[in-house]
Amino acid sequence: MTNSPHHTIVIAGGGSAGIATAASLLHRRAGLDIAVIEPREQHYYQPGWTMVGGGVFDKEETCRSEASVMPEAVTWIKTAVSGFDPDAKTVALQDGSTVTYDLLIVAMGNRLAWEEIAGLEETLGRNGVTSNYRYDLAPYTWELVQRTRTGRALFTQPPMPIKCAGAPQKAMYLSCSEWETRGVLKDIEVEFHNQGGVLFGVEAYVPALMEYVARYGIQLRLGSNLVRVDGAAQKAWFATADGEVERSFDMLHVCPPQKGHAVVAASPLANEAGYADVDQHSLRHVKYPEVFALGDCSSTPNAKTMAAARKQAPVAAINVLAVLDGKAPTAAYDGYGSCPLTVENGKIVLAEFTYGGKLAPSFPSWLIDGTKPSRLAWKLKADVLPAIYWNAMLKGREWLAKPTGMA
Numbered sequence: 001m002t003n004s005p006h007h008t009i010v011i012a013g014g015g016s017a018g019i020a021t022a023a024s025l026l027h028r029r030a031g032l033d034i035a036v037i038e039p040r041e042q043h044y045y046q047p048g049w050t051m052v053g054g055g056v057f058d059k060e061e062t063c064r065s066e067a068s069v070m071p072e073a074v075t076w077i078k079t080a081v082s083g084f085d086p087d088a089k090t091v092a093l094q095d096g097s098t099v100t101y102d103l104l105i106v107a108m109g110n111r112l113a114w115e116e117i118a119g120l121e122e123t124l125g126r127n128g129v130t131s132n133y134r135y136d137l138a139p140y141t142w143e144l145v146q147r148t149r150t151g152r153a154l155f156t157q158p159p160m161p162i163k164c165a166g167a168p169q170k171a172m173y174l175s176c177s178e179w180e181t182r183g184v185l186k187d188i189e190v191e192f193h194n195q196g197g198v199l200f201g202v203e204a205y206v207p208a209l210m211e212y213v214a215r216y217g218i219q220l221r222l223g224s225n226l227v228r229v230d231g232a233a234q235k236a237w238f239a240t241a242d243g244e245v246e247r248s249f250d251m252l253h254v255c256p257p258q259k260g261h262a263v264v265a266a267s268p269l270a271n272e273a274g275y276a277d278v279d280q281h282s283l284r285h286v287k288y289p290e291v292f293a294l295g296d297c298s299s300t301p302n303a304k305t306m307a308a309a310r311k312q313a314p315v316a317a318i319n320v321l322a323v324l325d326g327k328a329p330t331a332a333y334d335g336y337g338s339c340p341l342t343v344e345n346g347k348i349v350l351a352e353f354t355y356g357g358k359l360a361p362s363f364p365s366w367l368i369d370g371t372k373p374s375r376l377a378w379k380l381k382a383d384v385l386p387a388i389y390w391n392a393m394l395k396g397r398e399w400l401a402k403p404t405g406m407a
Contacts, residue, residue, distance in 0.1 A: 007035040010091055010101035012081045014038025014066060017295030017309040018107035020393050022071050024317035027396030035075040043069045044135055045389055047306050050167055053132040053141030054174030069394050084267040086288040103320055106276045106293040108264055113257040123231025131254045132171050144251045145175045150187045151250030154236060156226040157194040158257040163296060163304050166339035168255040176216035177344040190218045193238050195225035202357040204371050205349055212343045261297045275299040282329040283316050292316050303337030310393050311336045315403040331403040336360055340381040348377035
């Protein structure tokens with residue numbers, strides 16, 4: 001067997017967290033030997049898919065080539081990861097080769113487990129069944145919203161953890177806002193089936209959301225989990241405490257169950273839930289000191305949002321460089337997550353919080369009070385955040401993302 005190529009730092013995953021961390025490392029130490037493993041040719045701004053489903057963005061605005069975001073100074077390995085051997089400091093690749101490292105950063109995202117809902121995969125994108133969790137399906141959400149004038153619309157949320165816990169609600173509120181504007185909302189029965197026991201996990205934001213639930217006449221179905229779909233018959237079945245419940249629909253927006261990335265879950269890096277097992281503050285693996293993980297694939301108990309990855313990337317970069325220099329990690333991630341809840345077209349409840357649901361506003365309350373709907377917060381999501389993503393986060397520019405030190 002030929003010798004495996006070796007790099008000082010190997011980053012598994014060229015999505016948001018991986019690219020941001022590579023850029024952050026290079027911003028701090030130019031010339032660093034970094035390899036990024038990523039098979040995809042396209043790079044997506046996933047928070048924009050809610051806006052696509054609401055008729056605000058075109059889907060093409062949320063996609064650029066992977067080559068355009070890959071830092072020029074890194075080695076791009078254009079294949080997929082097939083396994084990890086952290087004892088040998090080796091990453092196995094799908095093409096049969098391997099690569100070795102001094103330090104490994106795992107940023108492979110999580111897995112959308114569509115197959116766990118019986119009958120769902122074969123009806124996605126038709127029969128009124130859609131999801132903003134896929135690039136190709138978000139436009140169909142908007143098509144259904146425009147076309148629906150009467151009947152029943154169901155919106156679902158599975159057990160945690162999921163990408164952006166507010167996204168299933170965002171789809172619902174934007175749909176209702178459009179129906180309200182067109183004067184047809186009174187003829188549409190809207191139901192929110194959420195497996196959880198609360199509308200939103202951080203209590204301070206619930207009152208504002210409940211005002212919109214009342215305004216739109218949404219029927220909350222808490223403790224209700226989608227388990228089966230018959231697209232042709234336009235019927236869905238939900239597991240509840242009282243048994244299985246059948247509901248007919250004209251539109252069904254599904255948030256799929258989500259799991260740890262399959263390759264991570266099958267590796268020694270995973271915890272019992274299938275996520276890379278890291279310290280929630282340093283992002284360093286609890287067993288393998290040469291390994292860090294961040295983003296949706298990690299075990300950190302924060303909300304899995306783009307904003308979390310934006311805050312985690314500089315923490316990972318600072319701590320990786322410290323370990324590379326033979327020192328202890330010095331930067332700490334505080335669990336920050338942000339969920340801009342699109343409660344109507346033109347207004348957002350800007351939820352920002354850290355571990356334990358502690359509020360963590362980025363702006364003074366006189367400018368944006370995150371617990372209340374705001375037009376300025378809408379401008380932030382629609383106009384400012386995409387530019388910050390493409391031109392700052394992925395370039396190692398850390399506006400409002402400076403990490404704190406270890407306690």
